[in-house]
Amino acid sequence: MNNKTNTSKGNILIVDDIPENIRLLASTLKKQGYKVRKAINGSMALTGVQAFLPDLILLDIMMPDMDGYQVCEKLKADEQTRNIPIIFISALDDMLDKVKAFKVGGVDYISKPFQTEEVLARVETHLSLQTMQNQLNTKNHELEQLVEQLHLQNALLKAQQEATVDGILVIDENDNISFYNRQFLKLWHIPPEIVQQGDYNILSMYITSQLKNPTDILTGAEYIYNYKNEIMYGEIYLKDGRVIERHFAPILAHDRQNHGRVWYFRDITERKSAEAIIQKSNQRLIQLNHQMMHELNLAREIQAGLLPPSNPNISNFEIICFTQPAREVGGDFYSYHVFDENHVAVVVGDVSGKGVSAALLMATSLSQLEASFTLDLTPEERLAHLDHAMVPYTKQHHQNCAMCYVELTTVENENLSKSTTLQVVNAGCLYPYVRRKDGSVIWLEVGGMPLGVGLGAEVGYHTLQTDVSKGDMVILMSDGLVEAYNMYDEMFGFERLKNAISQANNRTIKTLLADLQNAVLSFIDEAEPHDDMTIVVVQI
Structure with a gap:
């Protein structure tokens, strides 16, 4: 049986004989970052579980x-x-x-028809409880090992006086004391003359006087009387603040005849204190995690607010934009600037790194780009200016910003027809594509140093210029598309990207964008995204 993996929020097995139910649940859970496996009957579910342990099972009854x-x-x-x-x-x-569902071992019950919000909330709750329980079990196991080692060291130092770190008491079938060790006397502060009398009743009275709740011993005695051939475990709280762990085991002959009982006593005060500390620490970690997730979600909203509208209304150009970070926040971005209704600039950027550091540099890149539009610069001058301006923000952490910058200019000719010129300057980003109205695709190969390194301002950038016609589409994207991996560790690559652009529906920029998204998402399937993805499509 394979061990569980931890590459997503959780691995969930859905068991239902109705495909529609499975599809709805699977789609809902996948959107939330869960890995989903499916089984259409009980036998398939049991076989699947033996092959790979899920973190949680959603199980139909009928x-x-x-x-x-x-x-x-x-x-x-x-x-x-x-x-x-x-x-x-x-x-x-x-x-x-x-009631039967809980009796056979279920942890929860959701009635159909169900609300997806309720399913997600309960799944998250029980996965969180399971995770916390596993963490607590691990910590308890570590503490038990530590306590055992300490006891062993103590036993070795006192080997001539003590045979064990536990207090041991043996009572025969007639309630007479047949054996005790020195650790038992020490544990209970018992004068030797009390046990030397051999009367368990006198000894029991002495022990009872030390209990925080004397009825504990009575409850134990009643249990022993009714179930004298069974093993018993319990914890006893003393007036002096200590906690004693007690184990009881019967002395049984081969014919199951009872010949008395053995008691083992151990002071577990430190362990109980450690468990309380761990529990408090776990609660604090949970609070901090919730706080961190809240702050990251807020950061994601703020970052999204920095980007301009994804589908602006511009007279001679149609633009649609899409970006999706691999984490809560990311480093990809898009932007555009309208010089006038016949002249626009469109940008896709991809800063190095991921997460918060990339998000901060992304915000800085957008700010510097927007500030540059106050200057009258050619496309290559603009990227050289940005390269120099970004250095103070990138050099400390050795980051950079890849950027593809295009300008589209439409002019009216003498015969009143219109023509559009496309200028492309690239600073380490993917080359843009042009999909002609007739379906042909060309790759505009122009490169340059990423921004923030400082070399681009020194050596300059090159502008590639070409003509585009009404109905042509210009596609800009970050490397997250090309470098998307599926579960077999295969990369989407340039060939699949070009084929996806060629085969995409070009009725509108929205349909072309949707087809590109579907091509990449279908390829990666359930694989974890490794990089941000950004796509901008412009139609003349």
């Missing part, structure tokens, strides 16, 4: 051959799968059905 209750019972009976949270989703709304 299925042929094997219903959801039976699937749940089989999973809970297996040591490998019993801890997987199972949320039942069913049209059965009777209270007995819900």
Whole structure:
């Protein structure tokens, strides 16, 4: 059986015999960053779980051959799968059905028809609870190992006096004390003469006087009387603030006849204090995580607000823009500037790095670009100016900004016809494409040093100029499209990109953009995005 991976928010198995339900749930969960696997019956679900452990299961009840209750019972009976949270989703709304769902091991129950918000909220809640429980178990395990090592060191130092770090008490079938060790006396502060009498009742009275709640010992005695052949575990709280862990095991002969019982006592005060500290620390971590996510979401909203409208209304040019960060915030951006109704500039930028640092440099790049439009510069002069202006912001962390800058100028000829000139200057970004009205595609190969390095201002930038006609489309994009990887570690690449542009529907810029998006998303499928993606399409 393979181990679970942690490459997404969670791996969820959907089990339902109705394909429409599976498609709706899968689509909803994938949009939220979950990995989704599907099974259309109970047998397929059990086989899939054995091959790869999911983090959570959404399980329908009414299925042929094997219903959801039976699937749940089989999973809970297996040591490998019993801890997987199972949320039942069913049209059965009777209270007995819900009770049965919890009885067989379900952690939650959602009635159909369901609200997607409710499903997402409950999935996130139970995945969070499972994660916190696993973390707590790991910490507890580490602490138990540490306590065990400390006890062992203490036992080695006192080997001649103590055979174990535990206080041991053995009582025979007649309630007589048959054995005790020195650690037991020390643990309970018992004078030797009390145990030397051999009377367990006298000893029990002495121990009871130290308990914070004396009824604890009575409850234990009643349990032992009724279930004397079973193992018992408990914790006892003392008046002096200590916590004692106690274990009871019967002494059974081969014929199951009871010959008394063995008590092991251990002071777990430090462990309990450590568990309380860990629990408090976990709660603080959860609060900090929620705060961080809130701040990142706010940063994403602010970053999106820095970008101009994605579909502006310009007389002689149609423009549509799309950008999607790989994380909460990213480094890709787009912009445009209208000099007049016949002259526009369009830009796609991609700063190095990801996350917050990239987002900050992205904001700086946009600001510097916008400021440059107050200057009367040619396209190559504008990028040289930006290269020099960006150096103070990039040199400290060795960052840069790749940018593809185009200007489109439409003029009216003597015969009253119109012609449009395209000028392209590139600073380390992907070459732009032109898709002609007849469907042919050309690649405008012009390069240059990224902005913020300082070399572009020294060596200059080159302008590539070409004519475009009414109906032609200019496509600018960041390298996130070309470098998109699928689950087989294959890259989308330039050939697939050119084919996608050639085969895309060019009725409108919106349909062409949608076809490009679909081509990339279909290729990467469920793979985790590694880079921001930005596309701008301009039609003359």
